[in-house]
Amino acid sequence: MFQYDFMQHAFLAGTAVAIMCGIIGVYVIARGLAFITHTFSHVGFAGAAFAVFMSWNPLAGMLLFTTTAAVSIGGLGAKVFRKDIPISVVLSIVLGLGLLFLSLTKGQSNAMMALLFGSIVGIDASQVYEMFGLAVGILVVLILGYRMLTFDSFDPVGAESAGLPTRFISIAFLLLLSISVAEALQIVGALLVFTLMTTPAAAAFSLTKSVSRMLLFSAVFAVIGVWSGLTLSFYTNAPVSFYIAAVEAVLYFACRGWQVWREKMLPSVKPEHVSVSTEM
Amino acid sequence: MESALSVEHVSVSLGGEWILHDISFEVRRGEMVSIIGPNGAGKSTLMKVLLGVLQPSRGRITVHLPPAAKNRSRSIGYVPQSRQMDVDTSLRAWDFVSFGLPHTLRPWLNRKERSRVREALELTRCEELANQAISRLSGGQRQRLYLAQALVRNPDLLLLDEPTSNLDPGGQEMVVELVNQIRQERGTTVLLVTHDMHIAAKYSDRILYLTRGRYAIGRVEDIVRPDVLTTLYGAPMTGIHEETHTTAVPSRTSSMPYLEV
Numbered sequence: 001m002f003q004y005d006f007m008q009h010a011f012l013a014g015t016a017v018a019i020m021c022g023i024i025g026v027y028v029i030a031r032g033l034a035f036i037t038h039t040f041s042h043v044g045f046a047g048a049a050f051a052v053f054m055s056w057n058p059l060a061g062m063l064l065f066t067t068t069a070a071v072s073i074g075g076l077g078a079k080v081f082r083k084d085i086p087i088s089v090v091l092s093i094v095l096g097l098g099l100l101f102l103s104l105t106k107g108q109s110n111a112m113m114a115l116l117f118g119s120i121v122g123i124d125a126s127q128v129y130e131m132f133g134l135a136v137g138i139l140v141v142l143i144l145g146y147r148m149l150t151f152d153s154f155d156p157v158g159a160e161s162a163g164l165p166t167r168f169i170s171i172a173f174l175l176l177l178s179i180s181v182a183e184a185l186q187i188v189g190a191l192l193v194f195t196l197m198t199t200p201a202a203a204a205f206s207l208t209k210s211v212s213r214m215l216l217f218s219a220v221f222a223v224i225g226v227w228s229g230l231t232l233s234f235y236t237n238a239p240v241s242f243y244i245a246a247v248e249a250v251l252y253f254a255c256r257g258w259q260v261w262r263e264k265m266l267p268s269v270k271p272e273h274v275s276v277s278t279e280m
Numbered sequence: 281m282e283s284a285l286s287v288e289h290v291s292v293s294l295g296g297e298w299i300l301h302d303i304s305f306e307v308r309r310g311e312m313v314s315i316i317g318p319n320g321a322g323k324s325t326l327m328k329v330l331l332g333v334l335q336p337s338r339g340r341i342t343v344h345l346p347p348a349a350k351n352r353s354r355s356i357g358y359v360p361q362s363r364q365m366d367v368d369t370s371l372r373a374w375d376f377v378s379f380g381l382p383h384t385l386r387p388w389l390n391r392k393e394r395s396r397v398r399e400a401l402e403l404t405r406c407e408e409l410a411n412q413a414i415s416r417l418s419g420g421q422r423q424r425l426y427l428a429q430a431l432v433r434n435p436d437l438l439l440l441d442e443p444t445s446n447l448d449p450g451g452q453e454m455v456v457e458l459v460n461q462i463r464q465e466r467g468t469t470v471l472l473v474t475h476d477m478h479i480a481a482k483y484s485d486r487i488l489y490l491t492r493g494r495y496a497i498g499r500v501e502d503i504v505r506p507d508v509l510t511t512l513y514g515a516p517m518t519g520i521h522e523e524t525h526t527t528a529v530p531s532r533t534s535s536m537p538y539l540e541v
């Protein structure tokens with residue numbers, strides 16, 4: 001399998017994107033931004049469709065659209081962007097725009113299908129460098145901002161009270177998320193970006209209470225999903241995205257099952273026996 | 281005694297309405313002052329102004345930092361009235377307390393920081409909870425953890441906004457008793473917002489009684505008096521002092537029955 005250049009590229013790019021998505025996914029779950037992640041993937045799709053229409057690099061179009069959406073949505077404030085209705089309005093507008101650019105673009109149906117479903121095995125060496133660069137950049141920012149981002153994600157009221165710049169953290173995180181979505185979209189496609197952004201992290205939340213271990217488990221689960229997906233796809237010819245989604249789902253249900261079993265096994269606290277005499 | 285906090289002619293207007301009006305008081309180092317008053321009196325607003333997250337419309341607040349203190353935000357510990365946390369999140373108590381440490385670009389905790397987290401957990405009697413998920417803790421245990429997070433940066437001034445509001449009477453007494461012990465051991469200045477006059481009377485050096493637009497500060501026996509309460513509420517009021525209970529109630533009027541005690 002590794003004798004082929006395209007498989008080497010796929011494993012390298014897939015690993016970088018999986019680690020990045022696994023780590024950022026922990027904060028997506030903690031901040032309750034799963035729906036926004038889904039919206040960004042469609043914004044990215046519209047951006048890529050626009051780029052193909054303009055004969056640009058699709059990644060440039062995706063980054064332009066998703067980062068603009070991140071700054072605009074972040075500027076509205078957490079009270080607005082955590083609500084479903086304004087986000088679903090944005091989602092429908094960008095999906096409409098994506099379809100418009102799709103209809104205006106002629107003879108590019110393969111490129112557009114790749115954006116919707118992903119094309120990990122079609123990645124060349126220059127794209128691998130591009131993805132590695134972006135993933136490393138995002139991970140460095142996440143490492144440097146780890147303490148503030150973790151506090152604000154898990155305890156927003158406490159973070160605001162402690163004087164943290166919570167609005168800045170919110171916008172900065174949405175920007176990182178939008179860039180990650182644009183990158184992951186090339187691997188798993190707009191329809192399955194959700195898979196790498198939320199499922200490994202959700203599985204990790206079931207396994208541990210420690211934030212550092214959540215980050216580690218989530219990254220490992222994402223990498224397992226991508227590696228298994230690539231290997232199974234190579235030998236069966238079925239889409240990579242399907243296998244990635246299937247492996248992540250199996251991991252998630254296994255972790256949830258283990259969590260439920262463990263909670264049942266925990267000793268329950270017996271109430272103290274109190275007798276009350278009613279005799280006078 | 282040295283002053284820890286000066287509030288000078290502070291007024292706060294929100295949405296065109298004066299929530300606090302021309303309030304001045306001073307808190308001495310190591311003193312415990314309870315802030316009491318009816319709902320909507322501006323107690324939480326005062327806390328936010330003291331914390332610096334809300335700017336007063338008029339007046340000045342000065343937090344007198346001891347020479348060793350690095351900056352204002354590191355010298356104030358705060359326990360908010362409510363916490364917006366997902367109850368299903370299995371976050372361990374150790375991580376939650378460590379969030380309160382001063383923030384650096386270094387993602388891991390060094391030896392000194394780990395010992396500060398341990399110390400804060402010990403101080404609030406939460407050592408055995410360190411590896412427990414917050415979602416599995418009782419209300420009283422969570423409240424002690426919130427206190428531990430506020431204490432982990434070793435603050436000189438502790439602001440507690442109704443830290444006992446969701447607890448049963450036994451739990452309320454235990455949390456405030458713990459705060460009082462920490463104050464005595466560390467010399468921390470404490471401002472405590474509470475609805476419980478009994479707790480305020482038992483543990484505080486002074487109380488700040490806030491009503492909409494009016495306030496009084498002094499020892500509990502000086503504030504919970506018919507003349508002061510009547511001025512504060514703008515209606516006939518009296519104070520009831522019992523062995524275990526102190527409260528402000530409306531005075532006898534023709535339409536309102538009055539229970540002699």
